[in-house]
Amino acid sequence: MKVLNKGIIKGLLIAAFAALFSLSAAQAAEDHKAEAMKHAEAAVSAGAAGNAAGVAEHAKAAKTHAAAANAEKKNPHYDAAITSLNSAIEHGKMGHADIAKKSAEEAVTHLKAAP
Numbered sequence: 001m002k003v004l005n006k007g008i009i010k011g012l013l014i015a016a017f018a019a020l021f022s023l024s025a026a027q028a029a030e031d032h033k034a035e036a037m038k039h040a041e042a043a044v045s046a047g048a049a050g051n052a053a054g055v056a057e058h059a060k061a062a063k064t065h066a067a068a069a070n071a072e073k074k075n076p077h078y079d080a081a082i083t084s085l086n087s088a089i090e091h092g093k094m095g096h097a098d099i100a101k102k103s104a105e106e107a108v109t110h111l112k113a114a115p
Helices: 002-048 052-072 076-093 097-113
Strands: none
Touching: 002 052, 002 076, 002 097, 052 076, 052 097, 076 097
């Protein structure tokens, strides 16, 4: 009976660690999503102020976090957000604040829709 109890306890401990690890991964994805959202919204604000370079800078940071969130929790909305952020970066570097802002707004919409 002692062997059986040790096996049950070992199984329960393994299950508990697996559940904890799963929650940690989900929390990390949420942190990356929140950071991506924060930077994408800052990119929109920069575009509204006519600061194309600021859009590019914040869009680049948002893209890094969106990619990390997507790696942890794959979703087509992250892919679409990354595409929009790439456009925001490109147009921001060209000095097109208005177009870069629209791309950043699209990214915010997709990030909000991602789980």
